[in-house]
Amino acid sequence: MSTELQSSKRLIIKVGSSLVTNDGRGLDHAAIQNWAAQIASLRNMGKEVVLVSSGAIAEGMLRLGFVKRPTEIDELQACAAVGQMGLAQIYESSFRQHNLGTAQVLLTHADLADRERYLNARSTLRTLLRFGIVPIINENDTVVTDEIKLGDNDTLGALVANLIEADALIILTDQTGLFSADPRKNPDAEFIHRATAGDPKLEEMAGGAGSSIGRGGMLTKILAAKRAANSGAHTIIAWGREQNVLTRLLQGELIGTHLVAQTEPLAARKQWLQDHLQTSGQFILDDGAVNKLLNEGKSLLPIGVLEVRGEFGRGAAVTCLNQAGVAIARGLSNYSSSDARRIKRHASSEIINILGFMEASELIHRDNLVLLNQ
């Protein structure tokens, strides 16, 4: 049997609070060590893995002696801060047994909404993956208020999948997958093996959290799948305690519920560029650069840019024009307008001397560029 997952290269794996903390009884060392061993096998298969782990509040509650979830925000934040130490410690030691380093990355929705911070998070995560590190992500619960009440890590997992253009989001939970109704309330509910991510019928099936530990329930997982599919990532919802669930999934076994994205990550990004982009600046290209873009499928290098128009930051959408003023392409600039002005008409090898740093050798990478119909 083969599924979309087998060819996946970059994965986001999300583990929920009830799994991580053994239903609030305390960090489940054996389960965490087991996932770490499986993730180490995935790395040996050449996969890049980012782990999104919940459980800070549940673990903090236990450590601070709360028997039920506090209602005061400051107490929840204190629980999150205490519990996060436990998570960091167990993940670091579990992955260390497999000679894998970990990195703690705490994000808020605001970090992902702000373009500059979004790009910083993106390049940090990509760099960590390049260094062979397993990033362990959670929401930065101690500095956000509304997210603690409303936030769930299913959404965070999907946002991270969008951020680093993952191929798949694997959500491990306390159920074997999605049922046609909440199986805790409806024992006759039918199991859904496979569906299209974003199908509105799925939202009707999903109910809220099944325990007082978890936040989101199935609905946030269904919505996360829809969001992940926007950047072409497939979502799998599976039981975290299923034996070798991760390695078996990556070997192509159809375990859990597969919510399939309709487009590939690269095609999804190009579609997004094609449809939605308001550009905030322009690059005027020389004839050589126009030819490279139109006829050779190449990236845009600074040497081919004659003029930079407008004021924009790193990561902004810009239009590329030929010297006659005809728009030929649109893409995301790796440099701000002021830096682009300084490096235009220069070889990429000179960027480091001119700016003192090098973000990328291209001004616009081919993957972030679409040609416009002329």
Ligand SMILES: Nc1ncnc2c1ncn2[C@@H]1O[C@H](COP(=O)(O)OP(=O)(O)O)[C@@H](O)[C@H]1O
């Ligand atoms: N249609 C459904 N199929 C499966 N589970 C559902 C469904 N609707 C609601 N649920 C509930 O969602 C729970 C999983 O969500 P949650 O408790 O937030 O877990 P996690 O901590 O893993 O995010 C299940 O235990 C189940 O009771």
Ligand SMILES: N[C@@H](CCC(=O)OP(=O)(O)O)C(=O)O
């Ligand atoms: N950031 C919170 C996670 C809250 C959350 O989303 O929980 P879950 O529904 O179990 O994934 C924590 O670490 O406690």
